[in-house]
Amino acid sequence: MHYPLITNGLDYLIDVADRLTADPAGLPDARALKYAVLHLQAATEVLLKARLQDEHWTLVFKKPETATRTAFDNADFESCTTDEAFTRLTQITGLDLPDKALAAVKKLARDRNALQHYAFTAPAGAVEARAADVLNFLLPFIADHLLPRLDTEQRDDADLMLAAVRGKLARIEAYLKKRRNELRTELKDVANRTVTCPECEQMTLVLGGDLPKCRFCLKAWDSTLTVADEYTFQLYGMPGHDERDLWVCPACEAEALVTAVTADAPDTPRKLCFSCATDFAGTALTLCGGGCGRCVPADSEELLCPDCATLAFDQNLTMSETDPQPNTRGLEPDEPSEHGWPRPEPSTPPANSPTRT
Numbered sequence: 001m002h003y004p005l006i007t008n009g010l011d012y013l014i015d016v017a018d019r020l021t022a023d024p025a026g027l028p029d030a031r032a033l034k035y036a037v038l039h040l041q042a043a044t045e046v047l048l049k050a051r052l053q054d055e056h057w058t059l060v061f062k063k064p065e066t067a068t069r070t071a072f073d074n075a076d077f078e079s080c081t082t083d084e085a086f087t088r089l090t091q092i093t094g095l096d097l098p099d100k101a102l103a104a105v106k107k108l109a110r111d112r113n114a115l116q117h118y119a120f121t122a123p124a125g126a127v128e129a130r131a132a133d134v135l136n137f138l139l140p141f142i143a144d145h146l147l148p149r150l151d152t153e154q155r156d157d158a159d160l161m162l163a164a165v166r167g168k169l170a171r172i173e174a175y176l177k178k179r180r181n182e183l184r185t186e187l188k189d190v191a192n193r194t195v196t197c198p199e200c201e202q203m204t205l206v207l208g209g210d211l212p213k214c215r216f217c218l219k220a221w222d223s224t225l226t227v228a229d230e231y232t233f234q235l236y237g238m239p240g241h242d243e244r245d246l247w248v249c250p251a252c253e254a255e256a257l258v259t260a261v262t263a264d265a266p267d268t269p270r271k272l273c274f275s276c277a278t279d280f281a282g283t284a285l286t287l288c289g290g291g292c293g294r295c296v297p298a299d300s301e302e303l304l305c306p307d308c309a310t311l312a313f314d315q316n317l318t319m320s321e322t323d324p325q326p327n328t329r330g331l332e333p334d335e336p337s338e339h340g341w342p343r344p345e346p347s348t349p350p351a352n353s354p355t356r357t
Helices: 006-020 030-055 070-071 082-091 099-117 123-144 152-193 224-236 306-322
Strands: 258-264 265-272 286-288 295-296
Touching: 006 030, 006 123, 006 152, 030 082, 030 099, 030 123, 082 099, 082 265, 099 123, 152 258, 224 258
Parallel strands: none
Antiparallel strands: 258 265, 286 295
């Protein structure tokens, strides 16, 4: 059996497209989604490494410095990961690959790992949407970076296989478009509190309800903290960001205040609470000076939240009420007082004063 790399990758893609469109009336079943995810990840890995190998065969090794031609010819080596292939394609071959594509491929890899090693639970709509994102990256990647490097016969064969994938992808895109159109009217009046769902990456997660639930993929979360944390990881958990963007909301005191964009202003980041849906777009915020993690208006005089301001006031009041005068009766200079205040050196008693015995 002989399966060249590109042919192998395209064959995986045809299987993915077949599984995602097996039921014209609705979403694929759980088994179809399972193998669609596994085969789409395999296709991505094979096709990225095909371009990497075309640059130089050593680049597909986990450690290129240990590469030998014998190991390569016998396929007896540990290859690089998909993430490493992405990095090498951009840094070594100089390809301009979009960050969105890398994010989609990373999410697909997490799905694949969960399927192979752990229990995997995800809404069918979310899985299909993520698969469509990866397919929309792979098809231009193949056309721009793989097909031009093939001979005429190989290219003709690849074009036939790609045509089969494109036809099925159009059906997937038609479903996604239909679903988005159905939601457009429903979300119109809540656009100011609708954000991107961290599960399916559609702008269909409405805040401010009892528990957050995406209107597109129907993913539900058991707490606002969980969805806020997942949202910040989606945006800030990628390479280049060291901290998550998550604070305590000054309005409802839930740890669910994040920097987000909403459907009505997708180009304008603002502080938005994922619990109470309060929008702080017109308010400059800073962290409370008391170290509690809450945010306060940056133009406030004390830069303290109400709780920390009350605590500071009570502490000052207590200190002023309990500040005693030093009492050295019966105490030596190095003995602490009951209040912990330092003791002065005892003065020399007057000549005729009584002394202790």
